[in-house]
Amino acid sequence: MPNDPQDQVYQNSLDMQKQLPETARRFPVWYELRHVCAQTGARLGTVHTPHGAFETPAFMPVGTQATVKSMSPEEVKSLGAGIILSNTYHLWMRPGSEIIREAGGLHRFMNWDRAILTDSGGFQVFSLSDLRHINEDGVNFKSHIDGSRHTLTPEKSIEVQNDLGADIIMAFDECIPYPAEQDYAKKSLERTTRWLERCIKANRHPDRQALFGIVQGGMYKHLRRQSAADITAFDLPGYAIGGLSVGEPKELMLEMLEATVPLLPEHKPRYLMGVGTPDYLIEAALRGLDMFDCVLPTRIGRNGTVLTSKGRMIVRDAKYARDFAPIDDTCSCYVCQHYSRAYIRHLIKANEIFGMRLASWHNLHFLLDLMAQVRQAIAHDRLGDFRDAFFETFGYQKT
């Protein structure tokens, strides 16, 4: 495709990959394991992509509609994000993936030149749309925007993701609700594996878009193990764990992680989908996960809740009306250097865009900075100590 504007980026990536060992060069996205924490077994690594590398464990800000809500790409970069996530379902429904393809892909469309990951659209179809019907072929559903009918299949999901052009694309899977019957969880994970095979065949750009498979299996350890074995039987550039953090108790989620992680290959990135509260991020990194995403920092920010080193703070509460201290006096972010709780509270109460921006900005900084601290703790073999100290100050129970 000589006219594809992504070709130059792809060519640069190929040039870079010529210097790599044979094993790494098989995929456009690859993982470099740099250190294992002697205290916990957590991994410090680098994920290389056609749009640059990022260090792991990494938090990926979510840009649902091809924007991290209220933030410019330059601002998101200044906070240290090396990769963001965007949602296939939303961009497919609006403006339509062919428009983004015509624009030269999502990177160009939204002016983001670092890595992007797109999800399969499955999660939104299962959670947002009405009147969905699932069968072996895929899912029929009604759009939440205009009620129009669509079918999302493994082939369609990959076609849309190929149009969007993200560096990492996700296999189309079924997210089952919690709780789910064991029998259904088993049938569903087996169908997810068959769908993965169709996704691999459908990927038109395996040379520049890395397809990750997704482990499912509900809250059943033996099914998680079955799914991990089935999914990793396909030689893919990376693997994800899906269907967790869907309302189950934290202990149950950690059990599922512990059952799954040992079955994932060491030299591939591991992505835990949809997880983003500080305690879950630390616990999952500690168990050997590398990549995370969550809408939490921008969503709670818009509603006037901020994350601080001492726990969550509802800054829109009346008690902050005359509080002229920053959100967090230990925070080094732009917001905490210049604005007070009272001012941010006032803006949010008055529905001012700038208030939502400031709260989102600080929250994104908080989680990206937390992951930087996690990486540093892994490098110094003390992630367990870091967790204990963080939980003590933040106010979490240790698990």
Ligand SMILES: [Zn+2]
């Ligand atoms: Zn701050």
